[in-house]
Amino acid sequence: MRDMLDLNSAAAAGKPAAAGKVSIRNVSKIYDPEGARVVALDNFSVDFAPGDFLAIVGPSGCGKSTLLNILAGFDTLTSGEVYLDDKLLASVDRPLAPGPDRVVVFQQGALFPWKTVLDNVTYGLMKQGRTPRAEAEARGIEMLKASGGLDRIAKSFPSQLSSGMQRRVEIIRALINDPKVLLLDEPFRAMDTVNKVTMHRHLLDIFRISQKTIMFITHDLEEALFLADRVIVMTTRPGTVKLDIKVDLPRPRTREMMASDAYIALKERTVMAVREEAQKAFERGEKEMA
């Protein structure tokens, strides 16, 4: 939390803080509509304000990844609309392409293994073609440095880093583009508890300083409550909103808060909803999909 203030200037060097108001309206997604008709999302609506940290929780296969894929532009929707800063982003007639205003951090990690850390970090700036290499690299180094001195591994290849460091680099690779929304697809899923706790602290620092709108997908309720301003619990397939809870724990969040009455009350309110849906999914014996 110490040297993170530099990150602020580094991230804001591009332009003034972008808005990042996302509005998902009545979005449905049906796979194979002619045949098996698998309804992944059913009339899903949610609005989030600029700078919101929104966590979406649900059992495997509830369509939460489908939602992220639609927002990211990896998947089409069957009905409904998505707006970003009040501009129509995606609808049935307007399939959405992926773009640097909505950058994804992937579940399995997707740093290019054949590029160095710095080349990974500057990739977006270089490809968008508005930044000269020298400037992109200077900014990359600056952001790596601000994120706990990661500039010392700028010339390393991703395979030489621990999974926690890989994830931090990947978040910087997303953040350097000054996206309107950061889409995190269960990025800490494969990590052990100690690493997770460290990563949560890093992510909260980044969130506090960059003021980005974040959509965080997870199946871990505690993680969601600890990190987010708002937690949406999804029903099992077809995915809709089951619970929409405001997490009014103060920031900065600390691990001690997880023992507070407020946190426990929140958890009690949500945990049953999550269990119910997980149970339903389990009984259906559904394999993970979407």
Add this chain to the structure above:
Amino acid sequence: MADATTPTITRRNPFANEGFWLAMLGLGSFLLLWYAAVKWTPIQAFNRLPDPLTVVREWLSPTPSYGISIFTADYYVHILYSTYRALAAFTLAILLGVPLGIFMGWKRSVHQYAYSLFSLLRPVPPLAWVPIAILLFPGVEPAVIFVTFLVAFFAMTMNTYVGVKAIPEDYFRASACLGGTNTDILWDVIIPGAMPSIFTGLQIAMGAAWFSLAAGEMIAAQYGLGFLIWESYNLIQYPTIIIGMATLGLVGYLSSAAVRMVGNRLMAWREQRLGTGG
């Protein structure tokens, strides 16, 4: 994970290595068996063949009985011709196979268009193409190169295709959401991602070019190691057959090793701990 790095570590003193002595033992017992079969058995089919000593003596002789040894210019002309044909076929196989493999792996329509045709043609051995090659091409050289090229081309295409298919979908997506265009995805994701498999393909293709060469050079009129082997058979110059075969094996092995070396050099990112990117 250890497998990925072993080829780079084994370059220590070969004499200290038990594997080296076992390999020598294998080679030695083969030569002994060969010598014994020719010299000491009453089997006529074996007695007709030249024994290893005769071959080596002929190979190293300044005045070879059948005209081919390391001291004759013709020997090197044969090697040069064969090398030129193998390299031409190999280069063509890369130039055509890599792009085809990439597009088959990347674009579903190209895959559907080409794959079944490909699967039907692939098992046809090079020897079976010889008549078609003669009919198809006006000169000897193009026909020889065509026959040499085919298996290398199939190996190149298949390995590239498999390499592209094995790239995790997330890399494509990451490039796209960071602002990469289709061209960027081709250069930043597909080519480096498929590179390990492409290099395996290069090694296989190099080997394939050399073993198809003997079939191709049956058409050849004058030069080439394959030609030398057939010609020596027709002229009953048996030691020269073995010289041709051994030279083919040696040159083929050396060129595959060269390809492997270049590959290890170019893929430095892979020599780090591979497989931890989970």
